[in-house]
Every structure is written in structure tokens, then in C-alpha cells.
Amino acid sequence: DTEVTQTPKHLVMGMTNKKSLKCEQHMGHRAMYWYKQKAKKPPELMFVYSYEKLSINESVPSRFSPECPNSSLLNLHLHALQPEDSALYLCASSQETEETQYFGPGTRLLVL
Amino acid sequence: AQTVTQSQPEMSVQEAETVTLSCTYDTSESDYYLFWYKQPPSRQMILVIRQEAYKQQNATENRFSVNFQKAAKSFSLKISDSQLGDAAMYFCAYRRSDDMRFGAGTRLTVKP
Numbered sequence: 001d002t003e004v005t006q007t008p009k010h011l012v013m014g015m016t017n018k019k020s021l022k023c024e025q026h027m028g029h030r031a032m033y034w035y036k037q038k039a040k041k042p043p044e045l046m047f048v049y050s051y052e053k054l055s056i057n058e059s060v061p062s063r064f065s066p067e068c069p070n071s072s073l074l075n076l077h078l079h080a081l082q083p084e085d086s087a088l089y090l091c092a093s094s095q096e097t098e099e100t101q102y103f104g105p106g107t108r109l110l111v112l
Numbered sequence: 113a114q115t116v117t118q119s120q121p122e123m124s125v126q127e128a129e130t131v132t133l134s135c136t137y138d139t140s141e142s143d144y145y146l147f148w149y150k151q152p153p154s155r156q157m158i159l160v161i162r163q164e165a166y167k168q169q170n171a172t173e174n175r176f177s178v179n180f181q182k183a184a185k186s187f188s189l190k191i192s193d194s195q196l197g198d199a200a201m202y203f204c205a206y207r208r209s210d211d212m213r214f215g216a217g218t219r220l221t222v223k224p
Contacts, residue, residue, distance in 0.1 A: 033212075042203055042214035043157070056210050088155060097210050100147070103157035 004104035023074040023091030032074040035090040118215035133189045135204030144208040152200040
């Protein structure tokens with residue numbers, strides 16, 4: 001089983017809203033990732049969690065706040081987003097940080 | 113910084129024919145991983161094939177194979193007996209430790 005699930009599939013929010021994206025995997029992976037992907041562009045790494053600790057934060061604005069409550073769950077809390085933050089947000093996981101990453105289906109976010 | 117270059121923004125292939133997608137990368141490291149991911153319009157990133165840099169043998173997965181030239185820093189993907197379901201955006205990716213970098217992608221069209 002190489003399944004990573006993400007909810008919601010689609011999200012529309014205003015610039016003053018607070019929302020959260022959720023990612024879950026039950027493969028026993030110890031590393032989880034958030035990526036941002038704009039249309040017709042490759043994914044850009046945002047955050048890396050390894051053993052539930054944040055190990056990489058690629059200079060992402062503070063309006064994005066990641067959280068890893070346990071080894072199976074990864075959240076991305078959104079607050080005061082801008083229209084340019086509209087994108088596909090992908091979650092991925094891997095056994096260790098060196099291993100193959102498996103991606104979820106993504107959340108399509110639209111900020112109005 | 114490591115960079116990944118895919119010089120073919122678009123490629124097309126006739127069904128049942130063979131097509132090769134190009135990828136070059138830049139690194140000063142000797143140990144790393146290379147991947148090809150496929151992203152259909154449904155948007156989920158799917159692993160196609162993986163190559164460890166320390167392995168001289170080219171990876172193969174059914175109709176998909178790579179030509180890994182470490183000295184030339186080249187990692188091309190060959191798709192044999194192309195099928196309509198192979199139509200997608202293909203991303204080449206480089207990974208070392210927490211760092212994962214994607215190329216800009218090649219959009220593959222399969223003509224019936």
C-alpha cells in the first residue's frame with residue numbers, strides 16, 4: 001500500500017479566512033513533506049518533517065504553518081493568504097528522508 | 113545548488129512507438145537518487161522509476177527504462193510500446209538527503 005490521502009480535494013477561501021489542509025499516510029513512513037505546485041510548473045518544496053520534527057523550511061511565509069501531530073498525520077494551517085498562494089498543494093511521504101517519496105492527490109486551493 | 117534541466121517542454125509519440133525524454137542535472141555530490149515521476153491531468157504524482165547513483169546498472173520497470181550516464185550527469189527515460197495512458201507531464205527529479213529538486217517537466221502526448 002503506497003497511499004497518501006489529502007483532504008479536502010478543493011478549497012476556496014478568502015484572504016481573512018483560516019483553514020487547514022490535512023495529509024495522512026499509514027505506511028509507517030517517518031518523513032513527510034509539503035509542496036506547492038503552480039499550474040504548468042514543477043512542485044516546489046515547502047516543508048520537511050522527519051520523525052515528527054521540522055527539518056526543512058524553505059523560506060515559506062509565516063501565513064503557512066505546518067504541524068505534525070504524529071507520524072501519520074501532517075497538517076498545513078493557512079491564515080491571511082494572498083491570491084498568489086492559489087495553487088495545488090501536494091503532500092508526500094517516504095520511509096526515511098533518503099527514500100522514494102510517494103505523493104498524495106493534492107488539494108487545489110483558490111484564494112479570493 | 114543542484115539544478116535539474118528538462119530541455120523538451122513537449123513531446124509526442126505514436127501509440128506503440130518508443131519515445132525518450134531527456135534530463136540533465138548538476139551536482140557535486142557522488143551519492144544521490146534520481147527519479148522520474150508522471151503527473152496525469154488527474155494531478156497525482158506517480159513514481160515511474162528510480163535510480164541510485166551508486167548503481168551502474170540502468171533501472172527498468174516494465175516498459176520504462178532509463179539511460180543513466182553519471183559522468184555526463186544525464187538521466188533519460190525511455191518509454192517503449194507507448195500507450196494512451198502514458199500521456200502526462202513527466203518530471204525528472206534529483207534527491208540527496210532532504211533536498212528534492214524537480215525539472216520543469218515534459219508534457220507527453222500519445223497519438224492513437
